[in-house]
Amino acid sequence: MASExxxxxxAHASSHEEEHHELPARVEPDVIASELIATTxxxxxxxxxxxxxLGILSLVGIVSFGxxxxxxxxxxxxxxxxxxxxxxxxxxxxxxxxxxxxPTIAKANWVRPVARFAQLCSLVSIVISIWMIPMILNLPMLxxxxxxxxxxxxxxxxxxxxxxxxxxxxxxIICSVGLIWxxxxxxxxxxxxHGTGWKQRFGAWAARGWIGSTVQWRxxxxxxxxxxxxxxxxxxxxxFMLSTxxxxxxxxxxxxxxxxxxxxxxxxxxxxxVTVIGIWAARKYLGLEKYLHLDQFWSIGRLMFAFTLLWGxxxxxxxxxxxxxxxxxxxxxxxYLILGPYFWVFIGAVLLIWFTPWWWLIWNKVRxxxxxxxxxxxxxxxxxxxDRVRLYVAAWSVPEDRIHERFLTxxxxxxxxxxxxxxxxxxxxxxxxxxxxxxTRVLPILSVxxxxxxxxxxxxxxxxxxxxxLIGKPD
Amino acid sequence: xxxxxxGLYDDPNQAADAxxxxxxxxxxxxxxxxxxxxPYPEGAFGEHVPQHRLFRYPAFGxxxxxxxxxxxxxxxxxxxxxxxxxxPILSVFAMLVILYEMSMxxxxxxxxxxxxxxxxxxxxxxxxxxxxxxxxxxxxxITTEDDQADSAIAALNGAGAMEIKQA
Numbered sequence: 001m002a003s004e005x006x007x008x009x010x011a012h013a014s015s016h017e018e019e020h021h022e023l024p025a026r027v028e029p030d031v032i033a034s035e036l037i038a039t040t041x042x043x044x045x046x047x048x049x050x051x052x053x054l055g056i057l058s059l060v061g062i063v064s065f066g067x068x069x070x071x072x073x074x075x076x077x078x079x080x081x082x083x084x085x086x087x088x089x090x091x092x093x094x095x096x097x098x099x100x101x102x103p104t105i106a107k108a109n110w111v112r113p114v115a116r117f118a119q120l121c122s123l124v125s126i127v128i129s130i131w132m133i134p135m136i137l138n139l140p141m142l143x144x145x146x147x148x149x150x151x152x153x154x155x156x157x158x159x160x161x162x163x164x165x166x167x168x169x170x171x172x173i174i175c176s177v178g179l180i181w182x183x184x185x186x187x188x189x190x191x192x193x194h195g196t197g198w199k200q201r202f203g204a205w206a207a208r209g210w211i212g213s214t215v216q217w218r219x220x221x222x223x224x225x226x227x228x229x230x231x232x233x234x235x236x237x238x239x240f241m242l243s244t245x246x247x248x249x250x251x252x253x254x255x256x257x258x259x260x261x262x263x264x265x266x267x268x269x270x271x272x273x274v275t276v277i278g279i280w281a282a283r284k285y286l287g288l289e290k291y292l293h294l295d296q297f298w299s300i301g302r303l304m305f306a307f308t309l310l311w312g313x314x315x316x317x318x319x320x321x322x323x324x325x326x327x328x329x330x331x332x333x334x335x336y337l338i339l340g341p342y343f344w345v346f347i348g349a350v351l352l353i354w355f356t357p358w359w360w361l362i363w364n365k366v367r368x369x370x371x372x373x374x375x376x377x378x379x380x381x382x383x384x385x386x387d388r389v390r391l392y393v394a395a396w397s398v399p400e401d402r403i404h405e406r407f408l409t410x411x412x413x414x415x416x417x418x419x420x421x422x423x424x425x426x427x428x429x430x431x432x433x434x435x436x437x438x439x440t441r442v443l444p445i446l447s448v449x450x451x452x453x454x455x456x457x458x459x460x461x462x463x464x465x466x467x468x469x470l471i472g473k474p475d
Numbered sequence: 476x477x478x479x480x481x482g483l484y485d486d487p488n489q490a491a492d493a494x495x496x497x498x499x500x501x502x503x504x505x506x507x508x509x510x511x512x513x514p515y516p517e518g519a520f521g522e523h524v525p526q527h528r529l530f531r532y533p534a535f536g537x538x539x540x541x542x543x544x545x546x547x548x549x550x551x552x553x554x555x556x557x558x559x560x561x562x563p564i565l566s567v568f569a570m571l572v573i574l575y576e577m578s579m580x581x582x583x584x585x586x587x588x589x590x591x592x593x594x595x596x597x598x599x600x601x602x603x604x605x606x607x608x609x610x611x612x613x614x615x616x617i618t619t620e621d622d623q624a625d626s627a628i629a630a631l632n633g634a635g636a637m638e639i640k641q642a
Contacts, residue, residue: 028611029512029513029610029611030607030610030611032611033512033609033610033611034610152572153569153572154559154560154562154566154568154569155552155557155559155566155569156569156573157551164572164573164576167576167577167580168576170580171576171579171580171583174580174583174584174587175583178583178586178587178590182590185594186512186513186609189609190512190609193606193607193608193609193610194606194609194610208591208594208597209597211510211602211604211608212510212511212512212608212609212614213508213509213510213616214508214509214522214523214524214525215508215525215527215593215594216594217511217514218517218524218525218527219527219529219590219593219594220514220594221514222527222529222530223529223586223590223594226529226533226586227583227586227590230533230579230582230583230586233579234579234583237575237576237579448512448609449512449513449514449609450513452512452513452611453513453514456513456515457516472516474514474515474516474517
């Protein structure tokens with residue numbers, strides 16, 4: 001071990017007794033393997049029932065999707081809620097892997113039990129690619145009524161946003177699967193060695209002959225770093241495309257250089273929230289208290305708090321330009337996207353993304369509790385969903401024949417979701433959750449090898465009059 | 476005829492001793508290795524750490540993707556020379572999105588290919604192995620000629636192997 005870190009998260013001076021929590025106990029590697037692999041079989045906790053319910057809801061969503069395609073095809077305004085749910089799912093589930101990537105690259109120890117779930121969330125890009133079909137097909141061509149509409153595609157062919165959105169999403173899916181596979185290969189081997197039935201056969205196939213040799217572990221560290229870096233670069237790029245092509249360019253006069261970054265920042269905030277809720281559920285319903293400690297919740301809670309404050313910073317940075325700009329298009333941005341037909345949705349979003357989580361997560365006691373952090377995460381997720389509704393439904397409800405206006409002068413009225421929109425949105429969320437749950441049937445929800453390494457490099461030790469975590473950091 | 480011999484240990488220190496014993500018995504670096512279910516810090520067993528060339532794959536892929544994208548954007552701009560916003564026909568900023576996207580896609584695909592090649596995967600003939608390695612036991616494996624197998628087994632046993640397997 002090149003260096004060792006004294007980690008005093010568990011215990012400080014006695015004057016801070018209320019902030020103490022138990023240091024995690026060490027667990028033997030064979031116990032870790034057997035207990036975590038057992039979670040792939042777990043049914044006592046009702047995983048199968050949940051899978052059925054989510055499967056039925058997904059099916060209902062897909063049927064509604066088909067019906068809506070048949071009834072509302074070509075009517076752009078009718079697809080605003082589908083666009084909103086796609087943007088929300090991409091924001092929430094797409095942002096989750098970054099919770100694993102950044103701390104892993106920074107060699108943080110707390111992230112080990114969390115990384116697998118966070119990465120599995122990226123599989124939702126497969127659901128997104130299906131739900132995006134009507135968005136891509138209903139997105140106006142670059143040339144509308146013989147004139148080129150304003151977009152980032154200054155010289156591209158007519159279908160540039162459509163084609164390159166597909167390419168970007170394909171890259172993201174390859175990154176997602178590549179990252180999960182690269183990180184999961186040793187656990188596929190563990191499934192091969194200790195699983196049963198088809199899961200064992202699948203593990204043997206996916207492990208590709210993994211035996212844990214020196215060269216395999218050495219390249220493992222590199223490929224996690226590389227695939228993680230690629231995921232990050234593709235993630236921000238897809239945010240750029242989604243926010244510009246599928247929202248901003250649809251509203252005449254909406255020009256906001258900060259918007260793609262705002263989109264990505266709120267996505268990371270939502271990704272943190274999804275991860276918290278996922279590990280909270282895993283801890284509670286899969287009996288993983290031994291592996292998911294306060295340290296994970298506390299660490300993510302702090303990040304979530306930081307991103308909550310960042311949301312305010314990014315929003316104000318954009319808002320202040322329009323507020324002082326006072327040109328027609330600046331005023332339009334305020335009147336349509338804030339004070340306009342989605343005013344109350346905006347208020348709800350601000351309260352739940354920023355204001356309430358700010359004054360909830362500000363308290364140490366809240367961030368150092370399982371339920372407190374999960375409640376904060378739930379609020380943020382609802383807030384991000386409302387924010388995406390405000391932005392995407394408003395953007396998609398602008399009629400195509402007004403796309404060449406310098407800026408909107410008359411605002412489309414509020415579009416409320418119909419029954420199909422609601423079923424499509426519920427189905428999309430259910431399909432996303434189902435996909436993640438199904439993935440945890442072939443790969444343990446907590447990485448066996450990473451949790452084993454956590455225990456290998458960690459010791460609770462006495463330090464003067466207190467106890468501390470001694471963590472070995474390789475490299 | 477070569478033979479694969481595996482010694483199993485439940486104590487990492489014994490596995491490190493086994494690696495030393497194999498070295499002292501005259502076996503060449505690279506013919507023996509340590510198998511673990513979790514990554515130990517590099518060099519913990521005194522093992523030979525092989526070099527890799529994984530970084531070359533994304534760099535190569537990104538160059539290919541970038542070149543293709545440059546060709547695509549340049550060729551189409553020249554083939555249909557439309558002046559937009561008074562900017563030059565070949566405007567870098569209009570090409571950037573496609574340059575970035577194709578570089579990324581190509582780099583990602585080549586990295587996945589690189590992972591497969593550099594990790595020596597798929598490992599169609601993994602040799603002797605034990606499923607308990609993924610439960611925390613440590614294997615020291617050596618591939619040697621038949622006539623040297625006894626010497627290898629002796630070295631592995633001398634370090635306290637709890638079980639020897641051969642294939």
